[in-house]
Amino acid sequence: MPLAPLTLPATDAAWLAFLDQRLTAALTRAQDVVTDLKDGASRSALDALQAWNSGDIGLGEAGGMASLFAEVHPDPDVRERCERASQEVSKFLTARALDRPLYDVLSALDPAGLDGDARRLLERTLRDFRRSGVDQDEATRERITAIQERLTVLGQEFGRHIRDDVRTIRVTADRLDGLPADYIAAHPADADGLVTITTDYPDLIPFTTFATDAAARRELHTAFLNRGWPANDAILHEILDLRHEFAGLLGYADWPDFDAEVKMIGRGAAIGEFIDRIAALAEAPGKRDIGILLARAQQDDPTKTALTAADSGFYAERVRREQYDVDAQEVRRYFAFPKVRAGLLDVTAWLFGITYVEQPEVPVWHEEVTAYDVHRDGAIIGRIYLDLHPREGKYKHAAQFSITSGVDGEVLPEGALVCNFPTGLMEHSDVVTLFHEFGHLVHHILGGQQRWVRFSGVATEWDFVEAPSQMLEEWAWDGAVLASFATDEDGQPIPADLVAKMVRAHEFGKGQKARTQMFYAAVSYGLHKERPADHTAFVADLQGRYDLLARLPDTHFQAAFGHLDGYGSGYYTYMWSLVIAKDLFGAFDPADLFAPDAAGRYRDQVLAPGGSADAADLVAEFLGRPYSCDAFGEWLSS
Incomplete structure (x- = not known):
């Protein structure tokens, strides 16, 4: 019998009961697995891992639904229930990770006879236990438990203050x-x-x-x-201090050292080295860009000596319009939201050999949400939800949320794309963002056909996660791709010469933008490394060192920098991933981005394996060599 997606509640009144039932059942299932594994019965390594997998399937569903609906559901009571559910899941995960008898059972398993994927699962699971502190003494484990539970609450408060402010x-x-x-x-x-x-x-x-x-x-x-200020200041201090304490209890010098160990970058210090390397590469291009912007600003105000973030977008648009003959208001005529959404689905369907079937009768959490089943070779392989417009109480940024992680023969992968786009005409930058975020969603679905839920979907190293999405952005800049869906109100497609101008204009400012990204990365890394007493002064100093834009006075960027919770010290990953994305894109024919050969290999060799292999190995298989930063360096300096 083919697998079926989840059925969400059909009425507003049914949501709380639905979530209570699903969340309670998932946690009960996971607890039963823990109890069974510790019952003293003799089991093969494969049997034990299959039981472990069953528990993780339930936990993934509970955590996924709680995370999503805490951010998007229109009912405040549902959002509050899901925040509590996230705390319950986190509490269970912490307790399980510090369960020494359970660890002893798993560490005693004989891996002989396991295939490569199962052996990898066992190794990663045991590594997770050790990184959680399971081998520490009882007092340390108790302190770790308290830290982890407190961090969950603080992270929710930090995000809520940004969302609601x-x-x-x-x-x-x-x-x-x-x-x-x-x-x-x-x-x-x-x-x-x-x-x-x-x-x-x-x-x-x-x-x-x-x-x-x-x-x-x-x-x-x-x-x-200034969103989130001043409420998030004390919260951020506590988050940073608790993360540092946690890392120290496990023998790491600081949180970046702990955080980097399981990423491609490997070492905490390497984060700072990478930031400085990219900042150096971007220095000359960035100063060139900022000089052009400032010269244009001085035409309006001869006394102006520096630009801030309140100026950069405006004058970048002026330069694009006057020097590159690209008028964003002219461009946006071609990007009506309904056409863009349809075009995105058509392009990615062709690219990855899949089909989207809209499900208008499927229950959703808000009337503006649309649901699609994803098919490949005539069979359903997952379901996606698109929640793309702003509303009160909803998540303020753009992100993909997992609902269920796919397991071959057991669970279909399901995910939601959550954004905040206008319902009418879109800026082209919004179109690029939509392609980017959809890249995560399609990765979740295509990579969701795994035997082990641990490796399902976007389960690669965190500093590779953005690369597939950054590469998909390239399709939002291609003339033939855009002409397939970007039309004005008379149905005329966007002219090829206009797209060519847009691309040239887009290339302007990449040095300055890279320096701003390195400022953000330095904030993420530096706050965790140094834990300064005065966050605002510390961030202001970092902006002076890395950003080519001047600081707006009396602002507190870090209080509204939501990635400090989810990304921790690892915001560098956006640029690290971009280095790889530029290398990956070199395998495609820029004259024909609809060509199926490279796209099919990319789907099968990079996306479909999920986290079943190291990212560096997936990339090397696709490229036929290890990745390098040559393509990125050439792009940045051109």
Whole structure:
């Protein structure tokens, strides 16, 4: 019998009971596995691993649903229940990881006779136990338990403060000068004659890109950078201190050393070395870029001596329009959201040899969510949900969330793409973001046909995770690809010469953007490495060292930097992955990105294996050699 996807509740009133049942059953299943494995019965290594796999399937479902619906469900009671569920799952995982009798059972298993995947699972599982502190004394294990449980709560609070802290500015209608007509129409003045602009992305990005009022741009971006402040300051101090303490209890010098051990980069110190290496590569291109932007800004204000984040988007748009003949308002005419969504599905279906079948009758958590079953060779291989527009109480960024991780013959992989795009015309940068995030989702589905749930989907090293998504962005810059779905209101496709100009304009600023990315990476690494008493002063110093944009005064970037929870000290991974993505893309024919040969090999050799092999080995198999940074260096300096 073919596998079937989950059936979500059909009515709002049924959600709490549904989640209670699923979450309780998953945790019970996982606890029963632990109890059974410790019952003293004789088991083969394979039997023990199959039982372990069963427990992890349930935990993955519980953790996935709790994580997703805590961020997207419109009912605050459901969100609160899912936050508690995440704490319950985390508490169980911590207790299991510190269960010495359980570890003794698994470590005593004889791996002889196991195939490569099963042996890899056993090795990774035992490594996880050791990295959790299972071999420490009882007092240390108790302290680790308390730390892990507290970190779960703190992470939720940190994210909630960012999610819920939607700030606004109120401006007179004349201060909307330069903005697109549809944006102005969507933001009418209130009874006081004032227009409210929020820090949510659909408001923020067009405003800071097009509004000619520099003071208004500055006011909005300042509000954006102060989300979560001051509430998140004390929380971040506690997170950093607890992570450092945890690493020290396990014998590591600091959190970056602990964090890097299981990533491609390998060592904590190598993070700082990588940041400085990329910053050096980007220095000359970045200064060239910032010089062009500043010269353009000085045409408007001859006294201007530096640019901030409130200026960069606006003047980058001016340069693209005036020097590259690319007008973002002209470009966006071709990117109506419904066409972009349909085009994304068509392009990736062709590229990866899959089919999306919309399921309009499937229950979802909000009326704007769409569901699709994914088929390959006539059989269903997973389900995806697209939740792509902003609303109150919803996650503010863009990310893929797993709901279930696929296990061959047992569970279909399911995931959700959560974004905050306008329902009308989109900026092309939004289109690129959509392709990027969808890359994670398709990786989750295509890599979700594994025997062991541990290796299902996006289960590679964390500093490789972004590479497939960054590579998929290239399809959002290709003229033939865009012409297949990007049409204006008269149905005319986006002209090839306009796309060529867009690409040339896009290449402008990559040095400056790389330096800004290294500032973000240095914040992520440096805060965990140094744990300064004054986060704001420390971050300001890092911005002066790495970013070519000046700091906006009286802002607290770190309080709204949500990646400090999920990525920890590892935000460098975006650039590390980009180095690999540029190398991977070299295997495709840029003259025909619809060619199926390279895409099929990439699907089968890089995406489909999930985490069943090291990322470096997957890449080497696809490229026929180890990856290198040559392609990235050439791209950055060109």
